[in-house]
Amino acid sequence: MIKLISVYKEYPRSGLALKNVSLHIRKGEFAFLTGPSGAGKSTILRLIHMTERPSEGEVRVSGFSSKQVKRRDIPQLRRRVGMVFQDFRLLRTRTAAENLAFAHEVTGGKRSEIKAKVQRLLAQVGLASRASAYPEELSGGEQQRIAIARALIHDPVILLADEPTGNLDERAANGVFDLIREINSVGTAVLIATHDLDLVRRFSQYRVLELADGAIVYDTLHSDGKQ
């Protein structure tokens, strides 16, 4: 479903960020992407979201290929790939419900559907009672839940999360992490970039992809054969 094939990524001033990365994430899979700062985790997520294009190689996401995709196809792709960040990226001037409605509306969603959909998503992330709160009136964990709800608005095939718990204390982090696992349990694939190794160790049943210096150095899925 998501495939990176011999991907190289070079940034104008900082040189090679990814060197010959190949990976495959299947439907409904759950995987961690770990590695030290600057290893290239965010770069991989951005390539899947097609905010960046590979310098060499190919990225395939749910029927779209980085080799053929046109600028005008990318919105369709982004509706199939939900993305959340460490800093939430909510609109400060809109309430929780309005943030979700905004995302629905600007992607051509029907106005008649908005209300029901927003309510369903708020319930799903456990914030039905905070619909009319502004981001600054919400805790970090709650804000991240709203951001996750927004990422789910088009029932994506995969949820990408870049350090989703990086700004949260342990309790809030666990809550958000549990929410992401719930989402995965109903069929959405999940790829979490994190350097929280505690978290990764606690859930050793999940696949771990370890990056170092722009290359995959460890993949639990293939670890039996390699090490």
Next chain:
Amino acid sequence: MASSSIRGAIGALRRSPGLAVLSAVSIGLSLFVLGMFGLVTHNVDVNLRHIERRVEVVAYLRDDVSGQLLEVLQNDVRSFPEVSDLSHVSKFEAMRNAMQDLEEFREVFTDLEMNPLPASIEIQLKPEFRDPESVRRVAELVSLYPFVEDVQYGREWVEKIYRLRRVGGAVAAVLGTAFAIVASLIIGNTIRMAVLSRRDEITIMRLVGATDAFIRRPFLLEGLITGLGGGALALGLTYLTYLVMDGSLLELSWLPNLWAISGTLAGGALGLLASALALRRHLTTYV
């Protein structure tokens, strides 16, 4: 979807009404200068056309031309495509006109034993053939008749009028372009500010998969509305000036409706185009 971009544009105008008004006013002032120029051009044109009507070719006839030949000449000339009208001035009429026009010479004329003035035909050209080229062509054709002694036409006069109109047109085009550029820069800057003030929203729109067209639409609409507002303002100012000047200073005629309407619409088109250009530069920054 259309209604949400209208709301977006109105929201943007409401969020920064000062900026929107400022840019509409500057477009309005730029187009107002153009409107004034249009008013002057139009009135010069109206007057020129008046003067042009006097552009005629006069063929002086030999005294011995027969009535029959004269008939033939008149019929021939009347059938030229350039000719709208012609009239015959007999020797007697020529004398009478001369005595009227040149009163101080009346004595001289009366004393003459015979009438020295030739008969003539005065040829009027259709408006579209009042250019130097056509006038010369008609004059040459007429002079080919053997009983036509001489042909005269206001050659310099024709050329001067013609050049004046061409220069007027060129000046209008240059000034118009200059002001259009100024107005575009102002709109472009307004749109840039609007994009900047909404960059968080744009980033989120890109993130969740809004199309480029969708993201653009409210900004284009804002440009269009601002441009139309400026155009309407310019039209109003031009009309006001016309009202003040007409009668008190000069006899003016108001612009043809087509000019007024297309001037206002041009404001809208300008606003749309300028914002499209500004978006091409400023929207790509937020991927």
